[in-house]
Amino acid sequence: MRKNKLPKCAYCSAPNKRHKRAETCKAECQYALRSKRYFEQRGDTPTAPELGAPEEHRIKRENARLRAELAAALEMSERDSRLLQFIESTLEKPLGAVPQWVRIPKSGSRQAMPTMFLSDTHYGENISPEQIEYLNGYGTETALIRTENFFKNGITVARDYLKGLDYPGVVLALGGDLFSGDIHEELDKTNAGPIQVEMLRWIEPMIAGIKMLRDEFGRVFIPSVVGNHPRGTRKPSHKMRVPNNFDWFFVELLAKFLKDEKGIEFRNGRSADVNYTVYETRYRMSHGDQFRGGSGIAGLLSPLMIGDARKRKRAQAANKEYDWLLLAHWHQRLKFKRIYVNGSLKGYDEYAYHGNFDYEHAEQSFWLTDPTKGLTIDAPIFVESADEPWRALIPSRDNLLPRAA
DSSP states (O other), X not given: OOOOOOOBOTTTOOBOOSOTTOSSSSHHHHHHHHHHHHHHHHTOOOOTGGGTOHHHHHHHHHHXXXXXXXXXXXXXXXXXXXXXXXXXXXXXXXXXXXXXXXHSOOTTSOXXXXXXXXXXXXXXXXXXXXXXXXXXXXXXXXHHHHHHHHHHHHHHIXXXXXXXXXXXXXXXXXXXXXXXXXXXXXXXXXXXXXXXXXXXXXXHHHHHHHHHHHHHHSOEEEEEOOOSTTBSSSSOOSTTTTTTBHHHHHHHXXXXXXXXXXXXXXXXXXXXXXXXXXXXXXXXXXXXXXXXXXXXXXXXXXXXXXHHHXXXXXXXXXXXXXXXXXXXXXXXXXXXXXXXXXXXXXXXXXXXXXXXXXXXXXXXXXXXXXXXXXXXXXXXXXXXXXXOGGXXXXXXXXXXXXXXX
16 A cells, blocks of 8 residues: 655655645745745735745744844943943042041030941841741841841930030941852752842832931941952852952942032941041951951951951051951951951851851941040841741741840
8 A cells, every 4th residue: 555645845845744724844034935925915026035935934033033133232331441441530629638627626625426336137048937947037137137137226325325525527438248148059949030230129229228327327438348249250269359349339320310419428448447536436348258268266356366467567567557457257246356247137147057057137337436445335236027028938836036136
């Protein structure tokens, strides 16, 4: 019995292996056949290209794809060019000077300068409470609650716990690691979103917090350094460390948005360290990731003392001595000799849990600088709240776990 032969394509006469109701063997032939019939119906005598041959159809699609890619490349090139111009123009600007009201006290007043230290917020990071025995949890909603608590509770410490003082303004020190970044594979997988998206998300809350301080104290001075997490490279880099870091770029955006606001001034560091003076007290702020070690009974004291000794030696040789070294990075509040280390806003995480590090609440720092005595009263700024979303996940059997600070 003879097998049925395959029908021929109505355009190229090749065997048609498609559905029995299909006239052509492939989509290109179908397109060409429709073109041919169109010209025949019109009474024209089409040339070969007008027949819509398969090759012509492929070339048209390729041209459309290339045009789309070219348009996208030109748009990206223009965007990169504008970004480069912004960075270059910013780098050419002189580093913001320390305002006179920060350096020179008013005579005949009980004056002191409050400082609120904000660092290691790690915006965009998610901490799973079930993975660390419900000791902590973190996400966008919790970060928003703690950021608001930082500004409000810092004001409460200054106004309600320390009365009878004249505050000429407030120093808001930004110690880096404002964003989680994607320098580790696990962060890239678990973060709430890309760092650029997180920067847009947190511009308005930070502006609102800075304006809250300005409205309460009259003036705000904001020195800042970059952290190690929001860097633009997987491995730490030494050249272009600052402009290739999203912490620096975020503070530049804040300064740009707030340039027309009175009483708000920035000193965004161009190097890993930034110096500023409050009255007669000289501060040097650095993120703290330059120091290595921290294991053993001494914990972080050994690397801090070694690093501080090296910095002081270099500063002395360059005639840039300082009185206090301000650090972040270590997620532990510590005041030791002339070193002040800030805590973290995000709190205890999976890394600390698996490293068996000491448990610490999420907290930031507050202190006063006296015109003659220097750094005097210091206190934590508690940022945790009982209404944080992750607390609803704590099983009833674990109700004896640490409460909000």
